[in-house]
Amino acid sequence: MTQTRGAIIVGASSGIGEALARQLADEGYEIGLAARRTERMREIGNELPTKSYVATMDVTDTEDARAGFFELAEAMGSVDLVVLNAGVGPFNPKLEWEPERRAIDVNVRGFVALATAAMEYFETVGREDHSSELDGQLVGISSVAAHFGGGGVQAYCASKAFVSTYLEGLRARQRGADSNVSITTVEPGYVDTELSMGDFWECSPETAAKQIARAIQKEKTHVYVTRRWRVVAWALDLTPNWLLRRLL
Numbered sequence: 626m627t628q629t630r631g632a633i634i635v636g637a638s639s640g641i642g643e644a645l646a647r648q649l650a651d652e653g654y655e656i657g658l659a660a661r662r663t664e665r666m667r668e669i670g671n672e673l674p675t676k677s678y679v680a681t682m683d684v685t686d687t688e689d690a691r692a693g694f695f696e697l698a699e700a701m702g703s704v705d706l707v708v709l710n711a712g713v714g715p716f717n718p719k720l721e722w723e724p725e726r727r728a729i730d731v732n733v734r735g736f737v738a739l740a741t742a743a744m745e746y747f748e749t750v751g752r753e754d755h756s757s758e759l760d761g762q763l764v765g766i767s768s769v770a771a772h773f774g775g776g777g778v779q780a781y782c783a784s785k786a787f788v789s790t791y792l793e794g795l796r797a798r799q800r801g802a803d804s805n806v807s808i809t810t811v812e813p814g815y816v817d818t819e820l821s822m823g824d825f826w827e828c829s830p831e832t833a834a835k836q837i838a839r840a841i842q843k844e845k846t847h848v849y850v851t852r853r854w855r856v857v858a859w860a861l862d863l864t865p866n867w868l869l870r871r872l873l
């Protein structure tokens with residue numbers, strides 16, 4: 626008999642997180658949905674073909690969010706996969722403090738609060754499960770925006786650069802560690818959600834979810850969604866700053 630797999634998605638109430646909840650449930654995962662909009666998550670959960678759990682959490686209340694994460698994991702019994710997807714992308718050309726603070730609070734503080742909780746879970750509870758070689762899988766949703774500083778979205782771009790570099794650090798930390806946690810960085814281009822900042826090469830949340838699920842299945846370390854965004858990321862990395870400033 627195959628063991629039931631469990632996945633927690635933080636930021637599961639809309640967009641990419643919602644589509645990924647549906648995709649992973651179709652693949653047989655039981656889903657723990659976490660975000661602030663409880664009713665919306667209940668509705669999504671009720672539509673899933675597998676068992677679902679809902680945890681109301683605001684990742685900016687870091688202590689509460691971490692406690693909520695551990696409670697959710699305990700309720701689910703076993704969690705093999707954690708996807709950290711919660712994010713905000715305020716457009717703030719006037720450089721007001723509140724939107725900048727919000728981007729950092731959700732995308733950086735909230736992200737690390739949950740990433741450390743997930744790693745702690747995998748390195749303790751995950752390690753006790755000897756039926757699998759892998760102690761767990763952590764997936765972080767960053768962005769192609771990690772590769773440049775965009776005017777008006779400076780905090781968003783910087784926060785995503787933080788996410789990508791932080792995940793790289795977690796992978797480096799894995800080398801020589803006793804635990805075996807697979808860590809995947811996802812860098813989407815434009816995905817058709819409320820947060821989307823453009824429509825060039827935009828894909829649907831469902832297409833994004835399919836590609837993320839495939840990367841999870843293959844235990845990839847890094848993936849662009851859709852794949853052709855890698856060209857943009859490479860171009861951004863290679864273009865001199867003075868030229869980028871003229872173009873963007």
Ligand SMILES: NC(=O)c1ccc[n+]([C@@H]2O[C@H](COP(=O)([O-])OP(=O)(O)OC[C@H]3O[C@@H](n4cnc5c(N)ncnc54)[C@H](OP(=O)(O)O)[C@@H]3O)[C@@H](O)[C@H]2O)c1
Pocket residue numbers: 635636637638639640641642659660661662663682683684685710711712713714731735766767768769812813814815816817818819820821822
């Ligand atoms: N759409 C794009 O073009 C694009 C491109 C690159 C990367 N991304 C990244 O993809 C991720 C998902 O975004 P999306 O495009 O699917 O947008 P979305 O539909 O707005 O989804 C954002 C998710 O984050 C959750 N969230 C926001 N603030 C939160 C908080 N304080 N506490 C807990 N959850 C919170 C939201 O839930 P509640 O509001 O219910 O809390 C929602 O579930 C983000 O990290 C985003 O940066 C998106």
